[in-house]
């Protein structure tokens with residue numbers, strides 16, 4: 001399948017990490033022809049990622065953007081529309097993983113987890129959907145997780161945030177299903193990014209244990225997720241909305 005996103009404008013949050021899902025997605029969308037707006041709270045790093053894409057001929061810009069700030073969302077979406085006249089694709093990718101058992105998880109940590117992974121998507125969908133309604137078209141892809149589908153001990157706050165993303169996606173999809181706007185969630189399993197490196201930092205032996213526990217015997221690569229997102233962003237997915245897409249090497253099939 002040849003995906004052509006020429007003429008589309010895409011905004012990807014959390015795109016600063018060179019080995020992260022956000023940058024892999026921005027790169028794949030850009031290589032398919034989209035103009036890409038990369039955003040992240042790490043402003044210098046996300047500018048460097050946009051420069052890498054520009055160097056290979058992709059039209060890309062970057063913004064420092066805290067996804068928990070309604071003002072930042074207004075600025076980023078407003079600037080995108082001002083510069084490019086439209087917003088066709090929003091990938092709500094920015095996220096953190098607060099992996100603590102409830103005995104040590106405190107309220108500020110819980111709140112931060114929910115703010116960054118879940119409230120951010122509410123804040124972003126508001127201005128994005130308003131613009132997409134004006135256009136009569138658009139696609140939003142929200143990053144959930146397999147932790148938004150099944151329970152994982154020690155991940156209660158993360159699981160609550162990602163379970164919330166799953167149903168926020170479905171509810172919003174139904175609010176705009178008749179208006180040409182599609183909204184879906186993607187549920188990665190274990191993908192080797194900085195987030196996973198941090199998670200096993202204190203116990204490197206976990207790397208082999210995790211790989212062995214996956215039915216396909218290996219963690220996924222960022223492009224495995226980017227490919228699913230790029231498909232959902234494209235017109236090839238024109239009849240798909242309010243749905244959840246698992247990319248996990250078979251983990252949740254067990």
Ligand SMILES: NC(=O)c1ccc[n+]([C@@H]2O[C@H](COP(=O)([O-])OP(=O)(O)OC[C@H]3O[C@@H](n4cnc5c(N)ncnc54)[C@H](O)[C@@H]3O)[C@@H](O)[C@H]2O)c1
Pocket residue numbers: 013014015016017019020021022039040041042065066067068093094095096097116143144145146187188189190191192193194195196
């Ligand atoms: N890697 C995995 O195995 C995996 C599995 C399931 C789901 N996911 C989800 O996929 C998404 C991307 O994960 P990743 O592994 O690439 O993570 P990552 O840690 O490599 O990258 C996340 C990015 O989000 C940015 N970010 C954090 N807080 C922010 C904020 N307040 N505002 C803006 N940006 C902020 C970080 O600076 C970072 O660049 C996340 O939502 C994550 O929960 C990842």
